[in-house]
Amino acid sequence: MVSSYLQLLENRYRDDLDQDAQEFIDFAVDGADRMRAMVDDLLAFSRVEQAENAFEPVDCEAVVDRVTDDLQIQIAENDAVIVADSLPTLSGDSEQLQQLFSNLVSNGVKYNESETPRVEISAERRGDDWAFAVADNGIGIDPDRTDRIFEMFKRLHNADEYEGTGIGLSLCQEIVENHGGSIGVDSAPGEGSTFRFTLPAE
Structure with a gap:
């Protein structure tokens, strides 16, 4: 108002x-x-904190399709390319997983100075878990500062450089942990970032 x-x-x-x-x-x-x-x-x-965890089978390929549809304006404006390998169906909360992939894909496009921003999503089965990777060719993160990016309101850039609230990655961590998994990042300045997280298959 x-x-x-x-x-x-x-x-x-x-x-x-x-x-x-x-x-x-x-x-x-x-x-x-x-x-x-x-x-x-x-x-x-x-909403994630208070969720009752009534999980059901979730097709992650369909989730990523919805995410790319929702982000189509951002993707088109940046001439970005989003590539997804074969992704599994697992037990989870569809809305939360859509928020998770949306935040990671959007960040991969936003924090990117490449002529063609690229985000690749993959997954492989490891025992009882699915191990996901969301990799981009963006600006990267100093390894000494990767711990703080998952803290609420902790931002590595000011609002004049990149818009944001400092909550997105905290939300990603909350969603992954709410599903019984863990999340981390491999990155270096100028070399892009790969966010890795696990989600139980059942």
Whole structure:
């Protein structure tokens, strides 16, 4: 509502506002939009924490198809390529797994300065678990700082460089652990990142 009324104010009184006033409105709208994004992410995190874990068979290939459909604008704007190997059907929460893959694929495209951002998704069976990898050719992460990326509100970049709330990877960790798995990342600056996580087959 705050954002909408500020934009209404700008549209109706644009000719009466000087440059400083328009900048103030832009700052306020940007702040309201970031707050809305943070509230949305916190609500998503809360839903995972309070989930009752009524798991059912989930086709991960269908989940990734929905993710790429949802992210088609971001993918098209960045000329990105998303490649998925044969993915399993496993026991889980479909909505949570869609959020997990969506965050990882979106990050692989966003934190990327390649001419053609590329994200590859694969999985292999290891005993009672499926081991997934989501690899990108993005900007990479300093290995000394990889631990903090899964902490709530911890960001490696300021909002002027890359938009975000600092909740996305914390949510990914919460989802994976809620399914009885674990998550980590292999990365180096300029060499991309590979997020690896395990999910029980049953």
